[in-house]
Each structure stands twice: as C-alpha cells, then as structure tokens.
Amino acid sequence: MSHTPHELDAEFPEHTARMDELKTANAHFAKLADEYHEVNRAVHRAETNVEPMSDEAENELRKKRAALKDEIYGMLTAEA
Numbered sequence: 666m667s668h669t670p671h672e673l674d675a676e677f678p679e680h681t682a683r684m685d686e687l688k689t690a691n692a693h694f695a696k697l698a699d700e701y702h703e704v705n706r707a708v709h710r711a712e713t714n715v716e717p718m719s720d721e722a723e724n725e726l727r728k729k730r731a732a733l734k735d736e737i738y739g740m741l742t743a744e745a
Contacts, residue, residue, distance in 0.1 A: 669705065669709045673737065677741060680742075684741065687740060687741070691740070701730065701733040701737060705730055707726055708723065708726045
C-alpha cells in the first residue's frame with residue numbers, strides 16, 4: 666500500500682496520544698476523524714488519477730479536508 670499524504674498522525678504527530686484518547690472518549694471527534702480519513706483518501710485518489718474527477722470537485726474536497734482539519738486541531742488543542 667502506498668503512503669497517503671496528510672494522514673492525521675503525520676499532520677499532528679505531537680497530538681497522537683490525544684487523538685487516540687478523543688477517538689474513544691468523544692463520538693463527535695471520532696466521526697470527524699473518520700470523515701477526514703475518507704475525504705483525505707478521496708483527495709489522494711483524485712491526485713493520483715486512481716479516481717479522476719473535475720478540478721472543481723477536487724478543490725471542494727480539499728476545502729472540506731481543510732475545514733475538518735481545522736475543527737480537529739481545535740479539539741486537540743482545547744483544554745481537556
């Protein structure tokens with residue numbers, strides 16, 4: 666399997682333990698992480714032409730990935 670860029674563990678290596686905690690303790694965080702993973706994989710498949718799509722659709726996926734990443738980061742850095 667090839668390496669997929671922008672995985673959450675690679676994006677936030679300093680928060681790996683916190684992500685593991687939140688995935689089990691916070692259903693909303695777990696849902697966001699799953700959605701991020703799905704969108705990130707779709708972007709990667711589009712970028713590598715495994716599943717080609719229009720530029721507009723790919724850009725929308727990138728925007729969605731960025732918004733999810735921002736929300737995830739906010740939750741990771743919020744006071745516990």
